[in-house]
Amino acid sequence: MAVITIDKVSRWFGNVVAVNDVSMSIGPGITGLLGPNGAGKSTLIHMMSGFLAPSAGAVTLDGEAIWRNQQVYRKIGLVPERESMYDYLTGWEFVLANAELHGLADPGAAAERALALVEMEYAQDRRTGTYSKGMKQRVKMASALVHDPSVLLLDEPFNGMDPRQRLHLMELLRRFGADGRTVLFSSHILEEVEQLARHIEVVVAGRHAASGDFRKIRRLMTDRPHRYLVRSSDDRRLAAALIADGSTAGIELDWQERALRIQAINFQGFTTLLPKVAKEAGIRLYTVSPADESLESVFSYLVAS
Amino acid sequence: MNRTVARLTVRGLLGRRRGVLLLVVPALLLVISVIARGADVDKHDLAVNILGTLSLGTLVPILGLVVGTGVIATEIDDGSIVYLLAKPLPRWKIITTKLAVAIVTTWVFAAIPTLLAGLIIYGTKDNLAVAFTLGTLVSGAAYSAVFLLLGVVTRHAVVAGLAYALVWESLVGNFVSGAKTLSVQQWGLSVAKAVAADGSLTAPVALGVAIPLLIVITVAATVFASVRLAGMTLASEE
Numbered sequence: 001m002a003v004i005t006i007d008k009v010s011r012w013f014g015n016v017v018a019v020n021d022v023s024m025s026i027g028p029g030i031t032g033l034l035g036p037n038g039a040g041k042s043t044l045i046h047m048m049s050g051f052l053a054p055s056a057g058a059v060t061l062d063g064e065a066i067w068r069n070q071q072v073y074r075k076i077g078l079v080p081e082r083e084s085m086y087d088y089l090t091g092w093e094f095v096l097a098n099a100e101l102h103g104l105a106d107p108g109a110a111a112e113r114a115l116a117l118v119e120m121e122y123a124q125d126r127r128t129g130t131y132s133k134g135m136k137q138r139v140k141m142a143s144a145l146v147h148d149p150s151v152l153l154l155d156e157p158f159n160g161m162d163p164r165q166r167l168h169l170m171e172l173l174r175r176f177g178a179d180g181r182t183v184l185f186s187s188h189i190l191e192e193v194e195q196l197a198r199h200i201e202v203v204v205a206g207r208h209a210a211s212g213d214f215r216k217i218r219r220l221m222t223d224r225p226h227r228y229l230v231r232s233s234d235d236r237r238l239a240a241a242l243i244a245d246g247s248t249a250g251i252e253l254d255w256q257e258r259a260l261r262i263q264a265i266n267f268q269g270f271t272t273l274l275p276k277v278a279k280e281a282g283i284r285l286y287t288v289s290p291a292d293e294s295l296e297s298v299f300s301y302l303v304a305s
Numbered sequence: 306m307n308r309t310v311a312r313l314t315v316r317g318l319l320g321r322r323r324g325v326l327l328l329v330v331p332a333l334l335l336v337i338s339v340i341a342r343g344a345d346v347d348k349h350d351l352a353v354n355i356l357g358t359l360s361l362g363t364l365v366p367i368l369g370l371v372v373g374t375g376v377i378a379t380e381i382d383d384g385s386i387v388y389l390l391a392k393p394l395p396r397w398k399i400i401t402t403k404l405a406v407a408i409v410t411t412w413v414f415a416a417i418p419t420l421l422a423g424l425i426i427y428g429t430k431d432n433l434a435v436a437f438t439l440g441t442l443v444s445g446a447a448y449s450a451v452f453l454l455l456g457v458v459t460r461h462a463v464v465a466g467l468a469y470a471l472v473w474e475s476l477v478g479n480f481v482s483g484a485k486t487l488s489v490q491q492w493g494l495s496v497a498k499a500v501a502a503d504g505s506l507t508a509p510v511a512l513g514v515a516i517p518l519l520i521v522i523t524v525a526a527t528v529f530a531s532v533r534l535a536g537m538t539l540a541s542e543e
Contacts, residue, residue, distance in 0.1 A: 049391065051539040068535060070393050078391045080539075084383035086313060088320050100309040101392040143388065 002062055002075055002150035002182045003027045004048055009057035011043050018043040020206040021057075026184050030177035032197030033186040034217075040206040041186040042081065045155045048184070049078045061151065074102075077144030081155035083136055087129030091120055091139045094128055098143040107146075114142040118172065134165030141172065152176055154185040158192055170196050194218065225249060226267050230260045231287035232278065241277045245269075259287065310389060310402040314376050318410060323375055327368065327410070331418035334364055338422040352427035353506065356437040360419045361493050365441050366448055366470035368415045369407075373452025374462040376403040376410075381537075382460065390537060397531035404453055404527055411445035436501035444493030447519050450526040451489065457530045457537075485509045492519045 423434025
């Protein structure tokens, strides 16, 4: 059992507040750290991995401070976002060096095991400088896993990976999570996090916006007021029929666009209501498009609520 | 000392183009020495000039700069230092290992060519060749420590190092004699003077001042670099 605790942590750089009074606790299993770019995810991961001191608050691993404490690296495996990793070494030399730096009793066997885990033995004798992005990511994983850590921290691990590499990495992380390790990864893509993480922590603009089960986060994100642009064969009649239902909060007739602007309260209710109402009234729907589905607007809603 | 850190450092330092660069400067010194040997001038003055100005005054600081910053600044710059730091490894061990690599490299590429150049020009007379070799050994070690520290504390280590070596030691030191007291190059010269035959060399800084300063600066730079590395912050890319 390894638990990272972030207790009332803030981090500022000069006048810029990157992380603002965040408290969260990350335990065994897979946790996804979700947020738009620049939300403070990397800052949080840097503090959790001991490469940044919190300006206020405490970041601890099983009660021990992480900052300026080299002993925590016996438990932590870190997969950094940056790619440079001693390009002149082969994959094997790189992972072996990491095993040696950990002071393991049998670094050779540990390196072998770690490379097998990420299925990179076939390319272990090539220089890492010649690797593709996905291969680099896997060798970085091997280097982080070489000492069998109970905590694995990954900063945007899926960035720039192709779908196949993404699936492979997800499967690997699932395995670690199932082993009872504490796995934390950051991402700005909801679908990615949802596919992998049971537990999701959302940060937006340096603040802790939401926390919980992926279903709860999904609900939070879908239950917000949605805006739609709808064009039909008879906009006025459709508007009249829709406003009668509880799932619609407001409708505007946009004359220039020749369309309806609809604000729905309940995502599920509205999406089933609209076709039903149209069919009963004999109205044809020409356009139904969500007006604010961008991730940014989803996040800003979460922060406001 | 950590063998893995040493191995990675040596390969990073000598493996790439920098290795060739490190050979060019000493080779130049030797070529000049061979050519100068044939010149019809006072050989003693020639040896003092070439070994003092070219070797101790130029070759050693340049090599110290390239090597001292090269053993750590490159890794900090590209972020790969994270693989050394995310380990239960005392920071002073990383620094002393890298310093040892830097010092030995500086010795190989600066002190040995200096000895050869001295022997080519002036043979073993007045003990000049050995004297300057010792001077380059001690100043090479001090330069390595100082420039390694610069590599840890600033992203502009090479510029800062050049400013020190060229502006302070060469320019200011030539006009303001007091500045020479705080010059690694002059300390090296003091050591050389102590070893060379009496009267064959002059040095503005007394040996009793130079040796303590050499030790203090080298040790202090190493300690400070270790402390700074322990609190190393990785710049957020956000």
